[in-house]
Amino acid sequence: MQETLISFEHFTFQYRAQSEPTLYDINLTINKGERVIIVGASGCGKSTLAHCLNGLIPYSYPGHSEGKLSVCGIEAKNSSIFELSQFVGTVLQDTDGQFIGMTVLEDIAFSLENDCVPKEEMLDRTREEALKVHLLDKMKASPHELSGGQKQRVSMAGVLINRIPVLLFDEPLANLDPAAGKAAVELIDEIQKKSDTTVIIIEHRLEDALHMGADRIILMEDGRIICDTTPSVLFAGDRLLKAGIREPLYITAMKYAGIDLKPEMKLQRIQELELTKEIKDGIRSWYYNQSPPRKAEKSANLLSVDELSFGYTEEKMNLNRIGFTVRNGEMISIVGKNGAGKSTLAKLLCGFEKSDSGSITLKGKEISEDTIKERAQFIGYVMQNPNQMISKPMIFDEVALSLRVRKLSEEDITERVHRVLKKCGLYEFRKWPVSALSYGQKKRVTIASILVQEPEILILDEPTAGQDFRHYTEFMEFLKELNGHGITVMMITHDMHLMLEYTERTFVFADGEMIADTTPSALFSNRELIGRASLKETSLFWIAEQAEIPAEQFIEKFIAYDRQVRN
Amino acid sequence: MAAILSYIERESVIHKLTGTTKLIFFIFWSIAAMVTYDTRVLIVMFFTGCLLFYVSRLKWTEIRFALIFMFVLMAINMVGIFLFSPEQGVEIYQTRHVLIHLFWRYTVTIEQLFYMFNFMMKYMAVIPVALLFILATNPSEFAASLAGIGVNYRIAYAVAIALRYIPDVQKDFREISQAQQARGIDLSKKDSFMDRMKNSSAILFPLVLASLHRIEVISNAMELRGFGKMKKRTWIVGRKLSARDYIALVMAVMTVVFSMVVTFYDGSRFYNPFL
Numbered sequence: 001m002q003e004t005l006i007s008f009e010h011f012t013f014q015y016r017a018q019s020e021p022t023l024y025d026i027n028l029t030i031n032k033g034e035r036v037i038i039v040g041a042s043g044c045g046k047s048t049l050a051h052c053l054n055g056l057i058p059y060s061y062p063g064h065s066e067g068k069l070s071v072c073g074i075e076a077k078n079s080s081i082f083e084l085s086q087f088v089g090t091v092l093q094d095t096d097g098q099f100i101g102m103t104v105l106e107d108i109a110f111s112l113e114n115d116c117v118p119k120e121e122m123l124d125r126t127r128e129e130a131l132k133v134h135l136l137d138k139m140k141a142s143p144h145e146l147s148g149g150q151k152q153r154v155s156m157a158g159v160l161i162n163r164i165p166v167l168l169f170d171e172p173l174a175n176l177d178p179a180a181g182k183a184a185v186e187l188i189d190e191i192q193k194k195s196d197t198t199v200i201i202i203e204h205r206l207e208d209a210l211h212m213g214a215d216r217i218i219l220m221e222d223g224r225i226i227c228d229t230t231p232s233v234l235f236a237g238d239r240l241l242k243a244g245i246r247e248p249l250y251i252t253a254m255k256y257a258g259i260d261l262k263p264e265m266k267l268q269r270i271q272e273l274e275l276t277k278e279i280k281d282g283i284r285s286w287y288y289n290q291s292p293p294r295k296a297e298k299s300a301n302l303l304s305v306d307e308l309s310f311g312y313t314e315e316k317m318n319l320n321r322i323g324f325t326v327r328n329g330e331m332i333s334i335v336g337k338n339g340a341g342k343s344t345l346a347k348l349l350c351g352f353e354k355s356d357s358g359s360i361t362l363k364g365k366e367i368s369e370d371t372i373k374e375r376a377q378f379i380g381y382v383m384q385n386p387n388q389m390i391s392k393p394m395i396f397d398e399v400a401l402s403l404r405v406r407k408l409s410e411e412d413i414t415e416r417v418h419r420v421l422k423k424c425g426l427y428e429f430r431k432w433p434v435s436a437l438s439y440g441q442k443k444r445v446t447i448a449s450i451l452v453q454e455p456e457i458l459i460l461d462e463p464t465a466g467q468d469f470r471h472y473t474e475f476m477e478f479l480k481e482l483n484g485h486g487i488t489v490m491m492i493t494h495d496m497h498l499m500l501e502y503t504e505r506t507f508v509f510a511d512g513e514m515i516a517d518t519t520p521s522a523l524f525s526n527r528e529l530i531g532r533a534s535l536k537e538t539s540l541f542w543i544a545e546q547a548e549i550p551a552e553q554f555i556e557k558f559i560a561y562d563r564q565v566r567n
Numbered sequence: 568m569a570a571i572l573s574y575i576e577r578e579s580v581i582h583k584l585t586g587t588t589k590l591i592f593f594i595f596w597s598i599a600a601m602v603t604y605d606t607r608v609l610i611v612m613f614f615t616g617c618l619l620f621y622v623s624r625l626k627w628t629e630i631r632f633a634l635i636f637m638f639v640l641m642a643i644n645m646v647g648i649f650l651f652s653p654e655q656g657v658e659i660y661q662t663r664h665v666l667i668h669l670f671w672r673y674t675v676t677i678e679q680l681f682y683m684f685n686f687m688m689k690y691m692a693v694i695p696v697a698l699l700f701i702l703a704t705n706p707s708e709f710a711a712s713l714a715g716i717g718v719n720y721r722i723a724y725a726v727a728i729a730l731r732y733i734p735d736v737q738k739d740f741r742e743i744s745q746a747q748q749a750r751g752i753d754l755s756k757k758d759s760f761m762d763r764m765k766n767s768s769a770i771l772f773p774l775v776l777a778s779l780h781r782i783e784v785i786s787n788a789m790e791l792r793g794f795g796k797m798k799k800r801t802w803i804v805g806r807k808l809s810a811r812d813y814i815a816l817v818m819a820v821m822t823v824v825f826s827m828v829v830t831f832y833d834g835s836r837f838y839n840p841f842l
Contacts, residue, residue, distance in 0.1 A: 054791055082796040090791045097784030100792075102707045102731055109803040114793035122803045144734060158792060352745040376749040383746050387776050388739070391747070391769040401769065402750040449750065 002031040005087075005166055005198055006053065011067035013052060018063075022048045024223045025067070032165065033196045037209050037231075040220035041244040041468040042439070046202050049220070050170055053200070054090045055081030072165060085111075089159025093171040095151040099143040104135055107143075108157045129157040133187065148338050149180030153187065160191065167192075169201045173208055174466055177337040177494045178536035181205070185212045204468055206240075207248035207539065213269050219243055231268035236261040244470035246497070250539035253558055254279065256565070257286035270539050275546045283547040292553065293560035296504060299328040301363075302488055303349075303457060308358035310348055318344045320512045321358070326457070331480070331489045333499040333520065336509030337534030342492045345509070346459050351375045376402075380450035384462040386442040389449070395421075395437075396430050399449045416452055423485070424448040425478065440471045444478065457488045464498055473566060476502050496538060500524070501559055508533045521555040573730065574705055580811065581623040581703045586712030588812040593700040595819035599826035600692040605838040606681075608826050609688035615822075616695030623703050630698060641690055645683055649673070656682035662841040678841065685837075706730035711802035720800050728785065739777050744770045 008028040014021040023045050030036055040046045051057040052069060059081035069076040072087040092098045101107030109126045117125075130136045133153040143151055152172065159167065169188070173181040189212035192199050203209040206217075210231060217234050219227035221243045227234060234240060235251045247255075250270055254261060259282045266272045275283075303326040311317040319341045326332060334342045347353045349360060351372040360368050362378055383389050392398040396417060403413045421427045424444045429437065434445060443463070450458065463479065464472045480502060483489050493499060499506055500520045508516040508523060510532050516523065523529055524538050540558055544551035576582070581589075600612060620627075627634070648655070656678030657663045664677040704712075710727035714720040752766045789795075808816075830836055 056787055056791065059790065060787055081790050082793055085791050085793055092784065092788060092791075094784050096735060097781055098788035100728065100731070100785065100789055102705070102727070106707055106803055110789075110794070111792040113800050113802060114796050116797055116799055116801050119801060119803060119805065122801070126803065347745070350745070350749055352749075372745070372748045373751050373753065376751060381746060381749050383742065385777070387780070388743050388773050389746055391772040401752075405751040405753070405766070453750070 002033075004029050005032050005072050006030040007068070007070050009068040011052070011065065011069050013048060013057065013063055013065045015048075015061060015063040022063075022223050023052070026225055028218065028225060028228065030166075030198060030200065032198055033192075034216065035192060035199045035212070035214045036201070036216050036218060037206065037214045038200065038202045038218045038220065039204070039206055039240075039243075039245050041470055044220040044243075045223040046220050047170060048223075050090070050168055050200075050202055052076065053084070053166075054088045054168055055079065055084035085164075086162060087164055088166045088168050089162060089164040090168045090170065091152065091155045091159060091172060093174050095148050095155065095175050096143065098155050099151050102142060103139070104130065104141050104146070104154050105139045107154050108161060110158055111162055125161055126157075129161045132160065132191065133157045147180065148176050149183055152176065152180075152184055156187070156191070160195075164197070166198045166200065169199070169203070171203055171466075172201065173203055173205045177534050178208070178496055179337060179531075179534035181208050182211060182536050185209060188212055204245075204466075206245060208536070210248065210269055213272075219245070230263070232266060233263040235267040236263045236265070244468060246469040248539060249497075249558075250543050252562065253283065253540055253543050256558070256561060257282045259283075270542060275543075280547045283543060284549055287547070287549050287554055287557060290557040290561060293556055296329075299330075302326050302328045302330075304359075304361040305349075306359045306361070308345075308348060308355050308360065310344060310353060310355045312353075318512050319348065319355075322514050323358075324507060324514065324517055326488060326490070328456075329483065329486055329488055330505060331483050331503045332491070333503040333506045334490060334492045334509065335494070335496075335499055335506055335523075335533060335535060340509040340533075341512045341514075342509050343461065344512075346381060346461065346490075346492060349375075349457075349459060350379055350381045376455065377453055378455055379457045379459060380453060380455035382443075382446055382450055382458065382460045382463070384465055386439070386446045389446045390434050390442060393433050393435070395426065395432050395434055395445055398434060398445055399452050401449060402453050420448050420452045423451065423482070440467060440475055443475065447482075451482070451487075455487075457490065458482070460489070460491045462493055462495075463491055464493070464495055472498075477567070496524075496535060500538065500555065501563065508535075510534070519552075519556075521552045521559070524555055525551040573702075573733070575625060575629060575702050576705075577624045577703070579622060579624045579703070581619065581699060583811065584815055585806045585808055585812050586704045586708035587715045588712075588808065588815050589700050589704050590709070590712050590716065592815055592819040593696055595823050596696045597693055599823045600689050602823075602836070603826045603830040604685050604689070604836045605826070605830045606685055606688065606840075607838060608829050609685065609692045612692035612822070612826070613688060613695070616692060616699075620695045620699055623699055625699070625702055630702070633698070634694075637690075637694060641687060645687065648683055648686065649679070653679060655679065659837055660839050660841045664841075681840070705804065707802070707804045708806070711805040714800075714802065715805065721795065724794070732781065732785070735781070736774075736778060740770070740774055743773050743777070 006029065008026040011023060011026040012021050013023040026049065038046045038049065048057065051061060053071060057063060065077065071084055074083065076084065099107055100110055105126055108129055109122045112122045112125060127136065130139060133156055135150065135153055135157065138146065138150065172184055176184060185208065188199060191197065201209050214231055216228060217231050218225055219234065219239060226243065227239050235247060240247050250273070251261070251267060259279050261267060266274065306323050308319060308322040309317060310319045322345065334345065336342055344353070348355050351370060355368060359366055367375060390398055392401060399417045399420060400413050403416060418427065418430065421430050424447060426441070426444055426448060434442060437445065464475055467475060476498065479489055491498065491503065503520060506518060506520050506523055507514055508518070508529060515532060516529055524541050527537070530537055540555050541551050544554040600609065603609065653673050657676055659682055660678040662678060666675045666677060668674045706727045710723040713723035713726065747769045752769050
């Protein structure tokens with residue numbers, strides 16, 4: 001009989017500040033050595049569930065609970081965050097925030113220090129853990145010298161050092177580029193196999209998390225567990241989509257091709273899936289029945305960048321002789337790993353930094369010498385986190401800010417603000433405070449506050465990070481609509497789905513160079529390019545290969561069909 | 568950014584001393600400088616301080632901004648002393664050599680100038696050692712050393728963690744201010760002072776929110792890893808005192824003794840060249 005480590009029995013939890021419980025009647029057991037992925041739309045209670053496990057509830061977030069929760073034989077109710085942290089090690093989403101020490105060495109040793117372990121023993125154990133996560137050569141590095149993936153590995157070592165039986169990951173992939181995410185999942189897999197640790201992962205990016213394989217997927221909706229089963233059973237049905245979660249693309253592709261999916265087909269991982277002749281034929285016939293999507297007509301040139309170079313220091317070039325032309329009304333994605341130069345490019349275009357050489361031309365006019373303020377009338381920049389942009393308590397004032405600074409008359413301001421609020425679907429909220437809005441709506445407010453300056457190009461940094469599938473679709477359709485009104489959109493993103501589904505052109509960056517200017521489907525059919533840009537292959541490519549049909553066209557047809565189905 | 572003083576790694580004897588030693592040395596040194604107004608002591612201390620700074624292999628150019636800032640503060644302080652008590656020097660030294668009468672109660676006397684010179688020298692004697700302490704002490708080691716001399720480790724760690732996250736907050740600040748400038752918010756000198764004050768709230772408001780969020784993440788992360796569980800904690804960067812630390816500590820004690828002896832030898836805190 002398997003050893004039960006975690007058991008919820010009729011567990012209900014309500015935050016002190018809330019009028020309704022966030023978790024209802026949770027029944028769940030997790031055994032030793034299991035790998036469990038918890039999915040659900042934003043606000044479904046999955047983070048709350050995690051907080052109950054590691055003791056942040058009720059230690060940091062007080063509230064009232066009913067029912068039973070035991071962790072490694074201990075009643076959570078009678079326990080403390082310190083006792084629970086000996087059993088459950090938590091790796092949070094924010095790779096910077098949770099890096100507490102000044103160096104890798106200190107961060108890994110942090111919990112040992114708190115346990116008053118003598119220094120000599122700490123040094124030995126820290127080295128041992130650093131070896132496990134392949135960071136032994138980085139012991140003296142400070143967090144600023146590390147990549148996101150490396151910082152996350154430090155955090156893993158920092159909890160593993162306590163030899164804990166349960167590892168809990170709260171959206172581990174959200175801040176990583178696709179290749180780093182893949183590496184992270186593989187490392188978790190390796191550690192789990194070696195130590196027989198129980199692994200619980202909360203993650204939106206289900207297909208990426210499943211790369212390591214999972215025993216079970218727990219699907220949550222509105223504070224309840226609505227499904228607790230193996231991946232294969234879940235994928236054969238349609239409950240994921242109904243709960244607003246994206247299925248792995250290979251599953252969606254097979255469903256579109258009309259293939260009757262059965263749990264016994266080993267749907268859980270693409271590595272295990274066997275495509276029978278029947279399935280391949282199904283995919284092939286679907287492919288040949290789809291007409292190729294229409295290509296957009298080419299419009300006039302809007303923005304040209306030529307030989308653009310820039311370095312923060314003299315020794316290192318962060319951007320090296322970049323050149324491209326953007327046409328009016330395009331929707332472009334900019335991809336590549338962290339530090340490849342994507343954000344630097346955006347900063348140069350907006351004038352936040354001054355280029356060392358090269359030119360930026362907008363509608364035939366050289367703008368390299370223009371100030372930030374002058375450029376803002378043509379190029380708008382939207383940061384990833386709306387909370388970093390919003391500075392007024394009321395929505396109207398926030399959107400009106402840039403016009404008031406320009407000292408326009410109040411009537412003009414009201415007219416323009418109302419117009420842009422209508423465009424962004426926020427008109428009925430115009431008298432609301434910003435704090436009453438959801439994350440996605442706040443994001444719209446920041447876009448409205450930029451659009452009110454009537455720029456022709458909108459640059460967005462990670463527009464959909466941290467949003468679930470439903471909000472992602474809503475938000476991206478909104479951007480698509482703006483794009484339809486003639487606004488050119490450029491997006492910096494790690495999200496391969498976004499790139500595939502919403503952009504017709506993509507700029508690929510690696511180490512300060514622009515290594516490709518191509519279509520997303522062509523990019524995904526080029527293994528070498530994917531590797532250089534730290535991206536991850538899509539399972540659609542694999543399906544096309546298996547079915548022996550041209551991958552690029554297959555991906556294009558799939559995306560076009562998918563958009564039709566979803567709208 | 569050179570504007571913020573922070574740890575600079577170098578190979579030097581000073582860097583090799585433990586944080587505890589440097590902290591105690593700094594405290595003793597400050598006491599010695601606070602107690603005395605004896606010009607001879609202060610001058611010796613100032614030159615010794617400069618010598619120590621030289622030994623540390625840090626460069627004055629690395630702290631130019633901080634120095635200018637401190638000199639400005641010192642100048643303001645001097646002007647303040649003169650405005651509020653222009654006859655302080657006369658009172659102390661019991662003589663009155665007038666250089667020039669300005670207006671009303673303000674007369675420049677040699678005694679006042681000498682008094683103010685002494686006052687300035689007190690700063691000058693402390694500044695090199697204070698800078699050394701800040702620049703040559705690894706922040707985590709500093710926290711460890713604070714705890715080492717009996718400060719509650721929670722408070723000691725708060726200092727280290729503030730130093731750890733300063734660069735992150737600076738980055739937030741830079742990004743927020745750039746994004747707000749793109750909305751036409753100008754913080755340059757072109758706008759009036761009032762406008763600039765108003766505009767800076769557009770940066771501070773998000774920055775404060777972002778920082779509060781960061782604090783929540785950090786404190787959760789710390790508690791999840793057992794911070795605050797026990798009454799004590801150990802430090803992986805903590806070091807045991809070695810021979811050179813004891814030598815430095817003896818020097819610190821000797822400085823205080825030397826300062827006291829020379830100062831109180833003649834029964835007054837002030838060295839009086841006028842009598």
